[in-house]
Amino acid sequence: MGMQRQLQIIFLLGTILIKFFIICWDARRIRTFYQQIPKSKPSKSSSPDFTQLKMRQEHRRRIIRELCSENSSLNFKEKSITFDQIPNTALNHLIVDDHHGVIYCFVPKVGCTNWKRVMLVLSQNLKAPDGVQYLDPLDIPINLVHDSPLHKTFNKLRTRFGEHSVPLMHHKLKNYTKFLFVRDPFVRLISAFRDKFLKPDDYFYNTYGSVMLQRYASISTPPKSVKKAFAAGIRLSFSHFIKYLLDPQTEKTTPFNEHWQQMYRLCHPCQIEYDFIGKLETLDEDAEHLLKILGLDKYIHFPPGYENRTALDWEQEWFANISVADRRKLYHLYETDFRFFEYDKPKTLLDE
Numbered sequence: 001m002g003m004q005r006q007l008q009i010i011f012l013l014g015t016i017l018i019k020f021f022i023i024c025w026d027a028r029r030i031r032t033f034y035q036q037i038p039k040s041k042p043s044k045s046s047s048p049d050f051t052q053l054k055m056r057q058e059h060r061r062r063i064i065r066e067l068c069s070e071n072s073s074l075n076f077k078e079k080s081i082t083f084d085q086i087p088n089t090a091l092n093h094l095i096v097d098d099h100h101g102v103i104y105c106f107v108p109k110v111g112c113t114n115w116k117r118v119m120l121v122l123s124q125n126l127k128a129p130d131g132v133q134y135l136d137p138l139d140i141p142i143n144l145v146h147d148s149p150l151h152k153t154f155n156k157l158r159t160r161f162g163e164h165s166v167p168l169m170h171h172k173l174k175n176y177t178k179f180l181f182v183r184d185p186f187v188r189l190i191s192a193f194r195d196k197f198l199k200p201d202d203y204f205y206n207t208y209g210s211v212m213l214q215r216y217a218s219i220s221t222p223p224k225s226v227k228k229a230f231a232a233g234i235r236l237s238f239s240h241f242i243k244y245l246l247d248p249q250t251e252k253t254t255p256f257n258e259h260w261q262q263m264y265r266l267c268h269p270c271q272i273e274y275d276f277i278g279k280l281e282t283l284d285e286d287a288e289h290l291l292k293i294l295g296l297d298k299y300i301h302f303p304p305g306y307e308n309r310t311a312l313d314w315e316q317e318w319f320a321n322i323s324v325a326d327r328r329k330l331y332h333l334y335e336t337d338f339r340f341f342e343y344d345k346p347k348t349l350l351d352e
Contacts, residue, residue, distance in 0.1 A: 053289040060277040064340055068270035076336050078264070083173070083271040084166060089255070092148075092155035093266050096172065097123045100294060103154075103172065105180040105267035108259045109191045110280050114303040115181065116145050121300060125150055138303050179276035179290060180267045181283070182341040185334040186349075189245075190238070190318050192259040197236045200226045208244070208257065209236055215247070216240045239321050246329050263337045277341070319349050 048056070067074045095104045100122055106112040117137035120126045126140065127133050134140050144150065157165045183191075196204040205226035213222040213229075217240055223229040244250055245260065258266060267274075276293065278286035287302035319327055327349050331338070338345060 048285060050289070050292070053285065057276060057289075060342070061274065063342055064269045064274075064277070067340055074336060074339055076264075078268065079270055081271065083170070083268070086268050086271060088155050088158060090266060090268060091158060092153050093258070094154040094272075095119050096152045096154065096157075096176070098152070099123060100296070101172075101176040102294060103176045103178040105178070105272070105274070107180060107182060107263050107266055109188045109195070110181045110183045110263075111283055112181070113142070113145050116151065118300065118302060120145070120150060122296070123152065125152070137300070173272060177276065177294060178272060178274045179278065180263075180269075180274055181278040181280060181286070182263050182337070183280040184343045185263070185337040186315055186319075186330075186346060188263075189241075189260055189330075189334075190314065193236075193238055193241050196259060197241065200230060202226050204257075205229065212236055212240045212244045216243045237321070238318055242322055242326060242330060245333065246326060262334055264340050269340060279341070315346060315349060324350065 066072055068079065093105050093107075095106060095116070096102070097104075097119055102119070102122065104115060104119055106115060114137060117140045120140055121134055121137050124133050126144065128139070154165075154169055157169060161168070195201075197209055202225060209226065209229075210222040213219040213234065213236065217234075217236070219234065223232055223234060229235070245256075250256070255261070256265075264270075276286075276290050278290060284302075284304075288297065291297040291300060291302060322330075327346075331345065331350055337343070
């Protein structure tokens with residue numbers, strides 16, 4: 001009996017030691033991960049202090065809360081739905097990092113490529129060809145950044161666990177830090193058009209471009225490829241794109257593509273109370289502030305921004321061939337984004 005008791009004690013001690021070793025190993029692994037991540041570089045330009053940045057965030061969040069309230073002047077179809085009623089396609093935009101308790105709602109054409117890089121580094125889901133995890137966001141190849149299987153999303157959670165995923169998603173929404181980045185709605189549209197239709201993109205030409213040519217350019221049989229279309233001098237105009245967005249038949253046939261889908265319809269700020277709302281126009285300041293809130297500013301550096309070629313003061317030139325009536329319709333289509341994220345109503349475009 002004494003021998004059996006001794007064996008039980010030895011087994012118990014062994015189990016405790018093994019668990020202790022695993023905990024220490026995980027802590028060491030995470031610590032090593034952080035030690036190797038390039039530290040953020042001090043900003044060269046003067047920027048608002050932390051108190052000002054904190055007040056900026058409080059203001060942005062307050063505006064959304066007020067507009068989401070029942071008695072606000074802003075009304076739209078999705079305002080009254082619950083989180084559980086959000087379509088799966090929108091849940092696909094909620095990228096989750098369980099290591100650090102972070103949820104990022106990505107909006108295309110708002111610096112999402114680099115934020116997806118950051119999320120991949122934080123989640124430790126991706127390894128380089130030599131088997132070592134990526135530590136610098138800029139080291140991640142561009143062809144892997146938008147590879148959806150690499151990102152853990154709420155859509156995948158719901159697809160895998162069905163109704164059993166609901167309490168887990170609500171738990172994460174309550175306890176994780178949730179953020180998104182936005183941009184002037186009209187400038188975002190210009191950027192999307194430039195990127196997807198002024199460049200030879202087969203997918204966007206075949207899926208959307210050829211339809212626009214048929215409907216609005218009177219080309220009954222568009223060339224079968226974007227290469228042939230460009231060679232024949234056939235190109236979409238920004239006017240064709242705007243007509244497509246304003247056409248009531250468009251969304252009856254197929255939902256807006258995420259590159260021109262309204263930002264509030266991608267991220268649902270009335271159903272998800274975001275902790276941080278960044279803007280592309282203040283990207284460097286906001287990125288630094290967010291990483292500091294997350295406690296990661298000493299371990300990871302947001303990739304430096306590029307000079308934004310789609311500038312706000314280009315709007316007048318891009319909309320020169322769009323009638324004032326269509327400009328006003330377009331503003332009405334994206335008004336919720338303008339108001340939610342406090343972008344000035346483009347009066348010079350709408351009051352001519």
